[in-house]
Amino acid sequence: MPGHKPLKIMFLSPVGYADSDPIFAAMAAEHKLPGTEVHVTSLPASEGGFTHIEYRSYEAMVTRGIIRATRAAAREGFDALAIGCFYDTALHDAREVSEGMIVTAPCVASCEIAASLSNRFGIIVGRRKWVHQMQSTVREHGHEHRLSGFYHVELGVNDFQKDHAETEQRLIGAGRKAVEEDFAEALILGCTMEVGFYRDLEKRLGVPVIDPSIAALKRAEYAAILKRQCGWVPSRKWSSEAPPEDEIARFGQFDTGEPFGNRIVVEAA
Structure with a gap:
């Protein structure tokens, strides 16, 4: 400016x-x-x-x-x-x-952006533990009707960096379920993985993938x-x-x- x-x-x-x-x-x-x-x-x-x-x-x-x-x-x-x-x-x-x-x-910001890119989006999260609270947050922000679902990979925050190959495979599997079975048109990562990782998922899954950070x-x-x-x-x-x-x-x-x-x-x- x-x-x-x-x-x-x-x-x-x-x-x-x-x-x-x-x-x-x-x-x-x-x-x-x-x-x-x-x-x-x-x-x-x-x-x-x-x-x-x-x-x-x-x-x-x-x-x-x-x-x-x-x-x-x-x-x-x-x-x-x-x-x-x-x-x-x-x-x-x-x-x-x-x-x-x-x-x-991150949640309110990601949902706003996903809603501008798609009619229906999914959220990939680390653990099932997170889903109840995050679902309440999405509902509060007024986006629950756009949500295809939460897709957990059973990894905690500290687990994402332990084995990048394993993390990637779990995230791809969750993303494919969201896109190919539940017809999500965009995806949100419920936790930042590493800089630029969302781009790899976009190439594999063919939909926008939003990094929350x-x-x-x-x-x-x-x-x-x-x-x-x-x-x-x-x-x-x-x-x-x-x-x-x-x-x-x-x-x-x-x-x-x-x-x-x-x-x-x-x-x-």
């Missing part, structure tokens, strides 16, 4: 584990627009050394960190923030404290552009009402300590 300061997007990995941050930074460098600056962050170790949040109890533990990080990002002047978990963990909670900053997450980043970037060009700033009225600042100050839990454990900055070109 010539003549304007760069768009500032934060991609927040909602775990206190920074080893995946370079993967997300490489994704951002490949897919962001030239005028966008992306900060890839993760939570401090004090929020718990989780490598994943597959369990609702883990989500509950990191939600405080997501809230604190969102509030800090808004005060740093970020245009948009993407929460990097397909559960869309703490999405509505984070929006309450985001002021004029836009907040999105890319979807969240690009949806955040697009919303930030609309905010700049059209003045479409999030409303904080009614169901999105922010907590009173005097209560936040009195409770003293929102702005204490360092909200980020790691940060990689992908500069605007």
Whole structure:
């Protein structure tokens, strides 16, 4: 965006584990627009050394960190923030404290993009454990009628990188079932595998395959552009009402300590 300061997007990995941050930074460098600056962050170790949040109890533990990080990002002047978990963990909670900053997450972003590319899409997930919660999220976002189904490969988040050949075969099998048996016209990966892997699946399956991390980043970037060009700033009225600042100050839990454990900055070109 010539003549304007760069768009500032934060991609927040909602775990206190920074080893995946370079993967997300490489994704951002490949897919962001030239005028966008992306900060890839993760939570401090004090929020718990989780490598994943597959369990609702883990989500509950990191939600405080997501809230604190969102509030800090808004005060740093970020245009948009993407929460990097397909559960869309703490999405509505984070929006309450985001002021004029836009907040999105992988499931809502991926479903919006899939709905623009197809009438019917399937979601490939790691474990059956995930399906109930993700199905509720898809329903909440208004896309359940477009969903051909969830296709689990019985791999947890930490399992995807153990044997890439095995992971690939399971994902291809799940994708073929979705496309050839249930007539899905697009697929969403319910967890980021590795940079660019979605392209291999697209070639094999013949339908668009949406990487959720890319979807969240690009949806955040697009919303930030609309905010700049059209003045479409999030409303904080009614169901999105922010907590009173005097209560936040009195409770003293929102702005204490360092909200980020790691940060990689992908500069605007």
